[in-house]
Amino acid sequence: MISKPSDLKGKNIGRVIQLLLAKPGTPRVELARQTELTKTTISSIVASLIDLGIAEELPGEKMGLVGKAPIPVRIPSDAATVVGVNLARGSTTGVVMSASGKLLASCVKSVSNKTRADATANLFDVVQRLINESYRNETRVDAIGIGAPSPLDKKSGVVYSPFGLSDWRNFAIGEITEKKFGLPVFLVNDSDGAAFGMKCFGKCRDISSFISLYFDEGIGAGIILKDEIYSGSFGYSGEISYALLKSFCDEPIDNSGLSLDTIVSALNSELGENLGSIDEFLRKGSALGRRTASVIGRVGDELGRIAALVSNIFGPEAVVVNGKLLDFGEIFFEALKSSFESNLFSGDRVRLLEGNNDQFEAFSTGAASYAIFSYLMSKALTD
Known part of the structure; x- marks a missing residue:
């Protein structure tokens, strides 16, 4: 072509x-x-x-x-100032970022976005708070970036049918946000935006092709190939939530999908103690001794296998691991690294890097990074 x-x-x-x-x-x-x-x-x-x-x-x-x-x-830092928002299932987080990558303000709203009405209200509330904060600091906001679950169409600003969010079907979030605030809006898959933020302002500045994995609310990936976001043919890629964790999921995954809460539920049964959600497991689990350490090692081993599987398909220079499980430290990461390296086709040629523990911070700054680039590009290409 x-x-x-x-x-x-x-x-x-x-x-x-x-x-x-x-x-x-x-x-x-x-x-x-x-x-x-x-x-x-x-x-x-x-x-x-x-x-x-x-x-x-x-x-x-x-x-x-x-x-x-x-x-x-x-x-220059003032070439663009944007609001970046991560519209997740259970929270809405946002930041204000300059073109130098400096964070100027942030906002978190921890409420459900399960319905379209809730998602719209929470998004508008967070964006308005951040615009007001910028105004108080005598800074003009030039654009808005939104990170959201796939599948979506970046050009039209429409979220199609994300898993578990049936009320979001054909959600024209870009158009309604642009009408509300009178600013250009740029929509991106949440994991893709976070990976792009690493490329522009993070530890992957010098890496042309890499995969950024997120083990948190769900299990997903952002893929950068030859310095560009790889989004697939229909606005999504890196959706690895259904990669079976063989040690914990003997039965097929049901319609709830696979997340770290799925794993924690299985671990609770195995340990005979109800540690609750992933957050509670992380808070309590590190104090439960050798048995828990063994289980966490098994989680690392399984996720390392998934990381290697994705790496073998795309052949990146590096894989970056992000998410709450990094809080378990060396026990988890060393198990993941050992499994990753033993399952790679390419031997030791692919680097394994530790990324951001806070997935939602990474997603909101990623949405901002994508908006900065997209805004500057639109300005440069306007005759």
Whole structure:
């Protein structure tokens, strides 16, 4: 398939903006090297971004006795300020973020979003609080990013039919939020957004292809391949909640789906103690001694197998593990790492990294990161 010139232009601009978000202060010559674009193309893109106020030059430091000092280029912090919101099943979390990745405000509302009416009211409430906080700090909000469960259509801003949320079917969350606040709205799968945030502002700045796994309310993944979000053909990918954990789920998973609460329920039965939800299990479990440590090791072993399965399919440079189970520390992670490495086709070529313990913080900052990039791109591509 041959790309249209306009498509290629947009892709090149996107590569430059993404690189400048991840590595502010990169000179033109380094932008050309890392994007594999010509110096002429880079100079044209940078000049256009500077004219639009998306980028700026900084004084260069001369590195030797001969020649001009390279001039660093960056995206100024005030090029975009966005609200990023994670619309989850049991909570709505949000942040205000600048184009430098700095968090300026945050908000958490721990109530159910099971119905469309509740989800809309909670989303609007969190966004309004964050806009008001920004206004008090004399900061203008330019756009809104929303992270939500898949499947969804990023272009139309519609959530189709996420599992367990039947009232959300064909939920035009992008359109109604844009009408409410008069700001551009960018919708992204929650796990995809979190992975994109790692690419722009986190520990994966230098990694072109990686998978970010989330073991928390559910079990899912965000996939970055060659610096871009991989969303699949129908707006979702990385939905690994149905990868069977053979040690804990002898029967087929029912319509509730597989989550860490499913695992904890099985562990409660095995230990003969009702430790409750995943949060309670994490709080109490670390004090229950050797038997619990053995069980946690088995959980790590099973999740390591799932991580290896996903890695074998996509062939990334790294896999990042996120979620509450990281709070168990070395017992859990070492078991996961050992299982992961023993099940990999590629030997020790794929790195395994520890990520964020707080999934919902990662999802809201990820939605903000995606909105920053998308807003700057829309500004750059507007003739």
